[in-house]
Every structure is written in structure tokens, then in C-alpha cells.
Amino acid sequence: MSETIIESHLAIRKDKWIGKPTKRVEDPRYLTGTARYVADLELPRMLHAVYVRSPHPHARILSVDTSVLPGLGKSVWVFTGQDLRDVPPLIDHVALDNLLRTPQNVIAIDKVRFVGDAVAVVVAGDRYAAEDAAEQLSAAVEYEVLPPVPSVEAANAPGAALLFDDLGTNEIYRQTEKHGDTEKAFAAADRVFTTRFHHNRYGAAPMETRGVLANYERSEQQLTVWSSTQMPHFLRSVIAGQLGLPEHRVRVIAPEVGGGFGQKMCTSPEEIAIPFIALQLGRPVKWIEDRHEHLLAATQAKEEFINLEVAVSNEGKLLGVRGEFIGDGGGYSFNTESALIEPALAAKSFPGPYRIEAFDEEVAASLTNKSPVAAYRGVGWTAANTVREIMIDEIARELGIDPVEIRRRNMLRSDELPYRSVTGQLYDSGSYLESLELAMKTVDYDAFRTMQERLREQGRYLGLGISSYVEQTAWGSDSSAQAGTPLPSHDNSTVTVDPSGTVTVAVSTSCHGQGHETSYAQIAADGLGVDMADVKVVFGDTLTSPYGLGTYASRSAVIGGATVARASADVREQILKVAANMLEANPDDLVIEDGTISVAGTPSVSKTLAEVAYAAYWDSEVRSDEPMLTSTRFYDPPATYANGCVVVLAEVDADTGVVTLDRIVAIEDCGTVINPMIVEAQVQGAIVQGIGGALFEQFVYGDDGQPLTTTYMDYLIPTSTDVPPIEVLSLESPSPFSIGGIKGMGEGGQIAAPAAVANAVADALAPFGARVRKLPLAPDYVLRLMGKIGSPNG
Amino acid sequence: MKPPPFTHHACRSVEEALGLLDADPDGSKVISGGQSLVPMMNLRLASPAHLVDLNPIPGLNGIDVGRGTLTLGATARQHAVERSADVTAAAPLLTAALAHVGHPQIRNRGTVVGSICHADPAAEMPAVFLTLGGEVTAQSAAGTRSIAAEDFFDSYLTTALEPNEIATAVTFNTPNGSSGWHFEEVTRRHGDFAIIGVVALLTLADGRISDARLTIFGGAATPVRLPAVEQLLVGVAAGDVDADLLAQAAREASAALRPGDDIHASGDYRRHVAGVLTARGIRTSLERASARA
Numbered sequence A: 001m002s003e004t005i006i007e008s009h010l011a012i013r014k015d016k017w018i019g020k021p022t023k024r025v026e027d028p029r030y031l032t033g034t035a036r037y038v039a040d041l042e043l044p045r046m047l048h049a050v051y052v053r054s055p056h057p058h059a060r061i062l063s064v065d066t067s068v069l070p071g072l073g074k075s076v077w078v079f080t081g082q083d084l085r086d087v088p089p090l091i092d093h094v095a096l097d098n099l100l101r102t103p104q105n106v107i108a109i110d111k112v113r114f115v116g117d118a119v120a121v122v123v124a125g126d127r128y129a130a131e132d133a134a135e136q137l138s139a140a141v142e143y144e145v146l147p148p149v150p151s152v153e154a155a156n157a158p159g160a161a162l163l164f165d166d167l168g169t170n171e172i173y174r175q176t177e178k179h180g181d182t183e184k185a186f187a188a189a190d191r192v193f194t195t196r197f198h199h200n201r202y203g204a205a206p207m208e209t210r211g212v213l214a215n216y217e218r219s220e221q222q223l224t225v226w227s228s229t230q231m232p233h234f235l236r237s238v239i240a241g242q243l244g245l246p247e248h249r250v251r252v253i254a255p256e257v258g259g260g261f262g263q264k265m266c267t268s269p270e271e272i273a274i275p276f277i278a279l280q281l282g283r284p285v286k287w288i289e290d291r292h293e294h295l296l297a298a299t300q301a302k303e304e305f306i307n308l309e310v311a312v313s314n315e316g317k318l319l320g321v322r323g324e325f326i327g328d329g330g331g332y333s334f335n336t337e338s339a340l341i342e343p344a345l346a347a348k349s350f351p352g353p354y355r356i357e358a359f360d361e362e363v364a365a366s367l368t369n370k371s372p373v374a375a376y377r378g379v380g381w382t383a384a385n386t387v388r389e390i391m392i393d394e395i396a397r398e399l400g401i402d403p404v405e406i407r408r409r410n411m412l413r414s415d416e417l418p419y420r421s422v423t424g425q426l427y428d429s430g431s432y433l434e435s436l437e438l439a440m441k442t443v444d445y446d447a448f449r450t451m452q453e454r455l456r457e458q459g460r461y462l463g464l465g466i467s468s469y470v471e472q473t474a475w476g477s478d479s480s481a482q483a484g485t486p487l488p489s490h491d492n493s494t495v496t497v498d499p500s501g502t503v504t505v506a507v508s509t510s511c512h513g514q515g516h517e518t519s520y521a522q523i524a525a526d527g528l529g530v531d532m533a534d535v536k537v538v539f540g541d542t543l544t545s546p547y548g549l550g551t552y553a554s555r556s557a558v559i560g561g562a563t564v565a566r567a568s569a570d571v572r573e574q575i576l577k578v579a580a581n582m583l584e585a586n587p588d589d590l591v592i593e594d595g596t597i598s599v600a601g602t603p604s605v606s607k608t609l610a611e612v613a614y615a616a617y618w619d620s621e622v623r624s625d626e627p628m629l630t631s632t633r634f635y636d637p638p639a640t641y642a643n644g645c646v647v648v649l650a651e652v653d654a655d656t657g658v659v660t661l662d663r664i665v666a667i668e669d670c671g672t673v674i675n676p677m678i679v680e681a682q683v684q685g686a687i688v689q690g691i692g693g694a695l696f697e698q699f700v701y702g703d704d705g706q707p708l709t710t711t712y713m714d715y716l717i718p719t720s721t722d723v724p725p726i727e728v729l730s731l732e733s734p735s736p737f738s739i740g741g742i743k744g745m746g747e748g749g750q751i752a753a754p755a756a757v758a759n760a761v762a763d764a765l766a767p768f769g770a771r772v773r774k775l776p777l778a779p780d781y782v783l784r785l786m787g788k789i790g791s792p793n794g
Numbered sequence B: 001m002k003p004p005p006f007t008h009h010a011c012r013s014v015e016e017a018l019g020l021l022d023a024d025p026d027g028s029k030v031i032s033g034g035q036s037l038v039p040m041m042n043l044r045l046a047s048p049a050h051l052v053d054l055n056p057i058p059g060l061n062g063i064d065v066g067r068g069t070l071t072l073g074a075t076a077r078q079h080a081v082e083r084s085a086d087v088t089a090a091a092p093l094l095t096a097a098l099a100h101v102g103h104p105q106i107r108n109r110g111t112v113v114g115s116i117c118h119a120d121p122a123a124e125m126p127a128v129f130l131t132l133g134g135e136v137t138a139q140s141a142a143g144t145r146s147i148a149a150e151d152f153f154d155s156y157l158t159t160a161l162e163p164n165e166i167a168t169a170v171t172f173n174t175p176n177g178s179s180g181w182h183f184e185e186v187t188r189r190h191g192d193f194a195i196i197g198v199v200a201l202l203t204l205a206d207g208r209i210s211d212a213r214l215t216i217f218g219g220a221a222t223p224v225r226l227p228a229v230e231q232l233l234v235g236v237a238a239g240d241v242d243a244d245l246l247a248q249a250a251r252e253a254s255a256a257l258r259p260g261d262d263i264h265a266s267g268d269y270r271r272h273v274a275g276v277l278t279a280r281g282i283r284t285s286l287e288r289a290s291a292r293a
Ligand SMILES: Cc1cc2nc3c(=O)[nH]c(=O)nc-3n(C[C@H](O)[C@H](O)[C@H](O)COP(=O)(O)OP(=O)(O)OC[C@H]3O[C@@H](n4cnc5c(N)ncnc54)[C@H](O)[C@@H]3O)c2cc1C
Pocket: B029, B030, B031, B032, B033, B034, B035, B036, B037, B038, B039, B054, B074, B100, B101, B102, B103, B106, B109, B110, B111, B112, B113, B114, B115, B116, B117, B118, B120, B122, B123, B124, B125, B161, B165, B166, B167, B168, B191, B192, B193, B194
């Protein structure tokens, strides 16, 4: 029977489907290769675009000699920044007055600012011809090479070259904010610990790279853009604005999208340039990014420097923190929330699940001649969690307190929630301590310590690393403001029952692998009382879905889920009204179950949903004034906070520095669980990416600003053989604030795993006094931490 | 990631392939498994005008175990060699090392001979070849010659083969019954090229080390044997190989190398771990040899 949860105005119907680990309805097409991505699309007369990209980190473009190309204007076309000079540059939307802006032309006009910056687009009849021409044209671009700015340090050195001359500085933001009384906290401290941490630059590696296909139908005056994007409606608005088209003449379709992880948020310059070129040529133009190009030109993430001073008592109580968070923004402060996306979000989320009541944050960001930094799963939060959890372990070790115990002493109890953190984040509900305790019980903590001791005597170094986290979710107006980068938000879903009684759910969120077709179908099925198989979820096409911002920042389950639940509830009422007319009963006495409407307690008096829906559309005797069974609902949720704990067990080969992960236990609490199987897989996937950041992944740049990780031989993402078994356990603390008690999830694993790995390594190497100050933990760095070679800073 | 234009020649005989190479030695490239060459072409780091494809040539994929030798034809796939019970019986070291070459998908196409010709200094097969010893059968339109393993590797991706020559086969010497081996490499991830690796082969006679062959790969522009370490070991009774001797061997191994830094590890790391792996190589090889003796 239906069960109503939470306060009535937030209630959703939860019956047979919500909470059930149903198989994902989208998987058959992913697994059989029948899913169609941008690269699979072919249009008549379609042309192929290839970019000419800067080989220099910093240079002035003097000339592009297109005359070297045979067939120019007949079989080959070239577009340079000059050709697109009337297209306005891309600028971030962050509402902060003292943030300097760095307009990014969609193809560079006078200057290039990183290796991979767009210099020209070559278009030809097939990809081979376009690449041949691009190679030729690359040799015909004349540059004046400028001194490179390869790091934040170089950016702020006296006399540093400026990326944007008119700004007069490479540091585009610096701001201090005080929360609570740190003076008092530090005066009261028994000990003060400090650290300087460099969080590595790594990024999303979606299986599908970026790609755009654009076509302008003159007869319809209609521009259609297929893009591998997470935000089709938002992209439509931006394309219309940038290209000066009426928005209703632009349609954006995100076909199957093979992963995004935040990288396919907001606007890639290519998403403007390719439609512009298609308009000019009057032919469909397709650009598919190849992997080499992706590693150069796609946005990167997570690089920042965090300097901390932590005031603690001898009992290990965290009294106050002073933190400096410096982002390395790359060549442009990118339009996904600017270069502050890392440092500002790190600062605001720093307190995590702990009772830290005094905190001074200083947030800064600098431009460097590297690929721009933008969103990647766990924006800012990963770096903050990493440095905080590493620090807590070090403090515990110094004070002789067990790492579990020091967390117990500082963690917020569930009965203290809702709790507003010192930085203004309102934690709605959670199970911070319970997650920690469950994780320790699952790994059998005491037994591990005994074994660790025994094996150390044999020269084997095992370690256990804990990382607790709070994950900010439900990214709407409230959540983005609490994160420190305020942005308005707007999302809708439309639920429609057709005359045959089957259900279409059109959502504004845009799935790129997360399983929305399944989760939303579960919510609609419960909301309406139908079988999941009778629900189809559509998204990713601005023509068929209602307006909304799309999918990013763990927002879809909360926002999309709520809008689907609300619209389903409306349609359910509409159905019951018609059925009541047909059954000559009171709508309040009716129930819908498995697609049959009956009088409660008298199942023999019933109609099938198909009968009712048919009547609702066609039978003028029973239908209402607005007979269509449909509703569109909006939601802009309050922030919700998921939480959990990741524990890593690892072994370090003390002779080679190789780290082997033995076991991972993850506790996840994301409130009401819609589909436990999807939650488990999201946790696992995120942890794998966190392992990447902890052990393998880093975009490396030489001192000359040249990228050194431009293939997957050098940029190392974890593979199945690098990942140990990951056990995921769930706790469920429904949000008292959100519809249905749903919280977002999916980033926690990546937020927490790097620190868990780092802490496991530091724990294993405690006899050597190892202190992790950067990631990844490559074998070379591990031997340095042990003092076996050189210095840890080498 | 598309190669520039080229002509593909599906050869039906070695003679046809040799003729094509001879016609344009500098503009042509032999292709066997394509697992190294094609990525280089896609990145436009190599742009041969002619691809001389050995794959269609009948009979070139032989795996032949003889008395004290193992001969692999140019198109014998890494996977086929890895799965051959005869190879495992004759040269278990080769089987063990093959499991570290990329991934099964790569080994389904890649060839052992191609890997040796490609001569990546961090690759497994060249190091195994140098350790076991043997020869490359090099054919050109002018005739056939043999190149000994120790003369084959010149430098980074460079061998003694002339541009108009094809390695039609590689013959490995297979160790006798009283030897033991060790293969170990440090990689960031399973299946990657080695940061640093060791191949060791020790032979015992009357309880003493009669032959010692140790190779480090990933530590120089080619795989390198460690003569100083080998000299240290030959003639020593198995029971006398103690911690001090292993430490000395490790020092000698480190001292023999001047590896550079790259993004995966520093030269210091490689030198240090070369010593560690050398000691492990000696220890494990001796254990294996003693168990068989
Ligand atoms: C993802 C990936 C991972 C890999 N990981 C590893 C690894 O960990 N370790 C490793 O060793 N290798 C690795 N490789 C490379 C792989 O082992 C190659 O197969 C091998 O290096 C070359 O063999 P091939 O038959 O593919 O040669 P090809 O690619 O066909 O040729 C390579 C070169 O050798 C020349 N050549 C080939 N055959 C002959 C011949 N008979 N006579 C003369 N010249 C010839 C070619 O002209 C070319 O220059 C990896 C490859 C990939 C794609």
C-alpha cells in the first residue's frame, strides 16, 4: 500500500518502485552499441571540422596564411578568430563585483593563452581531408611567442607576463572573509598545525569526448545543434544570444551523452563556433573532438593550493582554522562559474562534517598559460576534503589520538542538525558519526590494527585511511548561494498520460549516464500507480522537454525527482476525477494500483487506467474542461547535504613505493534512496575517479608551459585492475527540507576517496613520518616521503 | 587522429614485401601488429607513404621450439605465444613477461617480433630477448643475415635493422634445466610500459652460479645487461648469496645506470629501484633454480 513520507507539503507517493533496485532501463542500448552519440549522426551534405590549435602556451597571432590550402572556398573552408569577431566572447556568470573578467573569444583573435587554444577551424568533406588541411594550415600560422606563465607562482612573480594586458594583473580575485572568532580560537589553542598543500590538476575523462553537429534549415529558419552537453536548454539560450538568433529558432539536442562529470556544463567555445560556421556555409558541420585534442583543449580541473593553520586543543578539538585557497585558473576564467570554481567552493565547504566554529578564508585565483579549469565531479569540495582529512590524521598522530577518536570528538551529531556551518552552509540532516562508526565496524578496525602491527614486524606496510565527507547537493538558487558562487536556477518536468494510458515524463535535467530514465520512471510509477514499464522518460531535446538548467552538481534527483513527483501527483488527481465520474464515486475513495483505478476496499468496482485515459480524452460525458492529462511543475529546492565515509585499506611496497589498494568500504547517506543499485554504482564510479586523483591522474606542464600529458600513455586513468572491491553500505536520513526527503548524490566518492587513499598511505608509512603534501601518490613521491630518495619536494 | 594518406600493400610473400621495401626504403614501413605503428601514424608522428603489410604472408606466424631454441615468426601474435604450452615449457620467463605487455586486446594483434623491432626501451620483449640471448633473422632483397641479441638494440626506437630489412623471425636461446628466472617491473598501472624493470636468469652447476644474466629495462635508451652484477655472481655458491651480496649487487646495478627524469619518475627513482629489483631478481632466480636442481 502507498506510504506517505515526510511532512505533507513535501510528501511524495512512495509505493512499489521507489527504493527498489530495478535494473536500469537505458542499459540495453548502452551495452549493445545501439545508443547513438553525436559522432554517430550523419546528415546529407555534412562537412567535417577540425581545429588548428596553438602549439604555444602564450603567443600573439600575427597571421594565418590560408592561401597555402589548395581548394580553399571550394572543397576546404577556414574560419579564424577574425571571421568570428562579431560573436561576443564567453564570460562567466558569477555575481561577484570584485571578480575580474576574462572574455574568451570562441576562436582566439589576437592572442593564444594555452597550448590547445583555438586558432582556426578547417572544414572539409571528410575528416581525413580536414585533418590534412589542418596540418598544412598549422604550419602557416605565424606567432610572436610571449613568455609563458606556467604556474600560480610565476603568474604573481614581479614582471610576470600578463595574460590579459588590460587587467594589469594575473590574479583576478583575492578576498578574505572571517567567520567566527579565530583570534580567540588561536589564543586558546594548545597547538597550531600548518600545511601547504598542492592539489593536483586532473579532470574528467568521459568515454565520449566533446562533439557538436550544427545544421541550419533555411526553409524553416531553424538552427539545430546536437551537442554532447549536460545543459541543452541553457546552451540554447547562450547560442541564441551569441549568434543573435531568436531563441525559438534554435533547437538544441543532447543525444546520447557518454559521460560529462561537469566538463560538459555551460558553454564550450566550440558549441558557438561550429553553429556559426554551419550558418555561414549553409551546410551541416560536425566537429568530434579526438582524445589527443581532449587532453589539450577540454577544460581541466581541481588544481589549487591550500595553506592552512589549524588551532587545536591537546584533546584534539578543532578550535579554529585559517585557510588560504588559491586557484590555478588556466588561460581563461572559464564560463562555468569562473576560476573561483575551485578555491571558493573549497573554502565554503571546508568545515565538512565537523564542528569548526572559527574560520578565516582567503580565496584567490590566478590565470596561467594552461587549459582553463572548470567543473569536474566534486568541484572544490574534493580539494577541501582532501586537505582537511589529511590534516586531521596528522593532528591525531601528533597528539597520540586515534584517527577515529579525533573525528568522534569533532563531528556533528545527527541530533545537532539542522546546523548552519560557520561558512553559512545549512546542513539539513545526516548521519556523520553513524557513517563513521558503521565504516569502522565493517572493516573491523581493531582487528586491522592488530594485523598491521604484526605485518610491520615482517617489513610489510599496511595502512588504513578514513575520509568523512559532507556533499552539498540540490544545486538550485539556494545551494549555489551557500556554495559561494550564487546563480539563479530554474527547472521543470511535464508528466503526460496519453489516451491509451501510457505515460511520458519530459524533464529539463539531462541524463548523461546516471540512469535518470530509470529513477524518474520509478518516481512517476509510484506517483501515478502504474507499472514502470508504462513510463517513458524523455530529455535532452529543447523541443520536447520543458525549460531547465540540465544536469550537474548532484541536482537531478532532488530537482527532477521532485518535479516529476509533483506533476505526477497532479495528473493522478486528474485521472481520479475522471474515474470518479465513470465509477460514480468520490475521488477521495479511489486508489490507483498497477494501472487499475478502483474504489478502496471494493476492488471489483474498477476501471483500467487505459479506459479512464481514453474517456478523459474522448468521452465528453466524463472529461473535464481541460481534458488533457498533463501537468508541468517547477522546483528550486533548498540546499540538501548528503554525507558519508570512505575507508581505504592499502599496502605500500616500501622498496618500490608502489601502493596497492586492498579494500574500500563506503558509507553513503543521500536521504531517500530512489534506486539503491544506481546509488551504489554512483558511489563506486566516483570512488574510482577519486582513486585516479589520488594515485594516477595529473595534467603535467613543463616549466615552459608545454603540456606533457597529451595521450593516455601519460595521463593515467585508473583501469579495472587498479580498483579493489568497493563495498557500499547505505544509511538513510531523509532531508526535512526537500520534496520526498531526497538529497543529491554521486560526487561523495570523488570528494572523499583521495584523502582516504592518502591517509592509508600516510598510516602505512607512519614509521617513516610521511606527510602527504601533494597528489598523486606516484611511486617516486612515495619513496621521497619515506626518505629513500631525494626530498619530498623534488 | 587520422593518419595522412598512405598506400597499403597486402603482401603475399616475403619476396614481395622485400621488393617493396627496396623500392622506397625511407618512405616505407613494415607493419605487423600495428599496435605501435598505427598510434604513431594517427598522431602524425610517423607518416610512411607505403605500409608493407606482413600479415597476409602465409607461414610467417610460426612458433617453433627446437633444441635449446625458440623461434617466433614475424606475425606470431603475442597472445598466441603467451598461450603456447610449448613456449611455457621452454621459456617460462617469456610467458610471464608477456602478461605485462599492454592488455589482452593489444596482445591479440601485437607481435613479439614487432615489439623487438620497435625497440621501446621500456618494453618487456626486448629485455627478455637480451636476457635469453639469440638472434634476429634479417632479410633484405640482397639476402639474409643474423643479428645477435647483444648487437640488435642501438638506441631509443632504433635497431641494427636497415630500412630495407625485415625481421622475418627471432630466435631465443632457451635456458637449460638448472636455471631460474625472475621478471618484475614497476608500472603506474598494470599493462603500462615499465618505469623500470628487471629480467634475471641464473644457472646453477654443482651448487654454484655458472651463468648470470641480468637486464634492466626502462633505465636507459635500450635495455641494458648488468655485467658488473653478473661478474659478482658467477662462481658464487648459491648458499653464499646473502644480504650483503644482494646489497652490493643492488649498488652495482644502480651505479651502472644514468637514467633521466620523466613525468612518471625521476632518474633517482629509477636508479634506486633498479637496485631493488636486481636484488629481488637474484633472490627469486636462485630460489627457482635451487628448486629445480
Ligand atoms: C594501449 C597499448 C598498450 C601497450 N602496452 C605495451 C606494454 O606495456 N609493453 C610493450 O612492450 N608494448 C606495449 N604496447 C605496444 C605493443 O606491444 C606493440 O604490439 C609492439 O610494441 C609492436 O608490435 P606490433 O606487432 O604491433 O608492431 P607494429 O606496430 O606493426 O610495428 C612497430 C614498429 O616495428 C616495425 N616492425 C614491425 N614488425 C617488423 C618486422 N618484422 N621487421 C621489421 N620491422 C618491423 C614497424 O615498421 C614499426 O616501426 C602497447 C600498445 C598499446 C596500443
